[in-house]
Amino acid sequence: MRHLIQPEDLSNQEFMDLIETASHILAHPELYKERAKGKILASLFFEPSTRTKFSFDAAMLRLGGEVIGFSDSQSTSSQKGESLADTIRIMSGFADIIAMRHPLEGASLLASKTSRVPVINGGDGGHQHPTQALTDLFTIYHYKKKLSGHKIALIGDLRYGRTVHSLIKTLARFKVDSFYLVSPEELSMPRHILDWMQANYPDIHIYVLHDMEPALRDCDILYMTRIQKERFFNEADYLKLKNSYLLDAEKMQLAKKDAILMHPLPRVNEISIDLDNDPRSVYFEQAAMGMYIRMALILKLLEECDD
Amino acid sequence: MINVSGIENGIVIDHIPAGKGWKIFQKLNLNTIETPVVLLMGVRSTRMGQKDIIKIEGRWDVDLKLLALIDPDITTSRIVDGKVVLKKSMEVPQKVKGLFECANPRCVSHIDQQAIPEFTLVRSNGALHYQCNYCDEVTRYSL
Numbered sequence: 317m318r319h320l321i322q323p324e325d326l327s328n329q330e331f332m333d334l335i336e337t338a339s340h341i342l343a344h345p346e347l348y349k350e351r352a353k354g355k356i357l358a359s360l361f362f363e364p365s366t367r368t369k370f371s372f373d374a375a376m377l378r379l380g381g382e383v384i385g386f387s388d389s390q391s392t393s394s395q396k397g398e399s400l401a402d403t404i405r406i407m408s409g410f411a412d413i414i415a416m417r418h419p420l421e422g423a424s425l426l427a428s429k430t431s432r433v434p435v436i437n438g439g440d441g442g443h444q445h446p447t448q449a450l451t452d453l454f455t456i457y458h459y460k461k462k463l464s465g466h467k468i469a470l471i472g473d474l475r476y477g478r479t480v481h482s483l484i485k486t487l488a489r490f491k492v493d494s495f496y497l498v499s500p501e502e503l504s505m506p507r508h509i510l511d512w513m514q515a516n517y518p519d520i521h522i523y524v525l526h527d528m529e530p531a532l533r534d535c536d537i538l539y540m541t542r543i544q545k546e547r548f549f550n551e552a553d554y555l556k557l558k559n560s561y562l563l564d565a566e567k568m569q570l571a572k573k574d575a576i577l578m579h580p581l582p583r584v585n586e587i588s589i590d591l592d593n594d595p596r597s598v599y600f601e602q603a604a605m606g607m608y609i610r611m612a613l614i615l616k617l618l619e620e621c622d623d
Numbered sequence: 624m625i626n627v628s629g630i631e632n633g634i635v636i637d638h639i640p641a642g643k644g645w646k647i648f649q650k651l652n653l654n655t656i657e658t659p660v661v662l663l664m665g666v667r668s669t670r671m672g673q674k675d676i677i678k679i680e681g682r683w684d685v686d687l688k689l690l691a692l693i694d695p696d697i698t699t700s701r702i703v704d705g706k707v708v709l710k711k712s713m714e715v716p717q718k719v720k721g722l723f724e725c726a727n728p729r730c731v732s733h734i735d736q737q738a739i740p741e742f743t744l745v746r747s748n749g750a751l752h753y754q755c756n757y758c759d760e761v762t763r764y765s766l
């Protein structure tokens with residue numbers, strides 16, 4: 317039984333296979349509209365995340381499958397103290413595949429231990445979010461036709477957003493050229509991630525910056541992340557920092573003509589709306605890409621079950 | 624020195640760093656078992672200066688895995704009919720389950736009764752560092 321709990325569960329080849337399938341689905345959606353006919357996705361969202369849930373649900377529906385589930389835990393028996401392990405035992409008797417999101421770290425791993433069907437981690441607290449990593453890689457591949465050799469800027473909160481830690485480790489597997497890590501001091505990439513990169517991928521250049529400009533000039537991929545208010549002890553610190561990493565049309569003039577601007581969404585005000593029509597802005601397409609790569613993933617995991 | 628006679632059948636836990644015997648006594652819940660248990664504290668040792676010793680009479684089924692977490696120099700002996708049948712020093716376990724809690728308060732192992740915390744050893748120089756299999760957070764183990 318295959319599950320997807322963290323990006324490391326997939327080999328590089330499997331990443332590329334999924335990207336290839338997703339590209340094919342994007343080009344020929346009609347060929348896939350009955351590929352999961354008769355199958356049921358249980359879409360179990362123990363904490364609300366409308367976007368991710370709809371992305372999974374739409375992916376299954378476009379494959380001709382059906383969806384059951386819930387979008388917050390108010391309506392489930394976990395409110396009554398039932399173990400997640402039991403909830404999953406029961407749900408996996410109803411469905412052919414599970415996509416889940418849960419506020420506790422490690423919840424998806426726990427679920428995978430008792431599930432009789434594949435489990436896809438749609439986010440476990442701030443821990444892992446492998447389908448976001450898949451989405452990001454697919455988006456890069458779609459626009460740049462390769463994953464290797466890029467100069468990649470990660471901008472914003474690089475400290476607390478652990479999915480960005482997972483993203484940098486995943487991108488590193490595909491021989492990128494360099495990372496420009498742009499953040500305020502308070503939100504910089506943790507030391508242990510930098511050490512890990514140095515130990516495992518000494519050939520990848522890493523530049524730690526507080527200023528966006530050099531990254532804007534040099535990079536092929538500009539990846540913005542959200543600076544979350546919850547991360548700050550006081551309002552004043554938050555207000556001071558949130559505007560320092562705001563990208564607008566004026567700053568974007570520095571960027572390469574063929575750069576792409578990504579964001580996992582929702583944005584707060586990291587990207588000014590005057591950039592939405594810039595051809596380099598691909599964040600809304602990125603959200604759509606997420607559905608196609610989830611279609612590819614659901615197909616792969618269902619097919620491996622049938623083998 | 625107080626004379627406490629050797630045991631005929633049971634377990635002897637020796638070379639416990641002085642002062643840790645009582646904590647081990649508590650951690651192993653030795654106050655709840657029905658057979659006689661002796662805790663010797665501050666015993667003179669040529670190698671260690673002072674050490675603690677625990678003798679458990681009449682049973683061998685005590686889970687001793689966590690001793691290695693406390694100190695890898697601790698030795699355990701199984702005594703059968705007055706003879707030592709098995710004497711070994713403890714090895715620091717690579718994997719442990721349920722012996723201590725994950726340091727990450729957001730970890731599922733704190734909330735869900737079926738998520739028993741399990742860890743993999745990542746570093747053992749000085750203190751023991753165990754990474755949680757659920758949330759990846761590293762917990763430093765100390766008694």
Ligand SMILES: [Zn+2]
Binds near residue numbers: 422
């Ligand atoms: Zn944990």
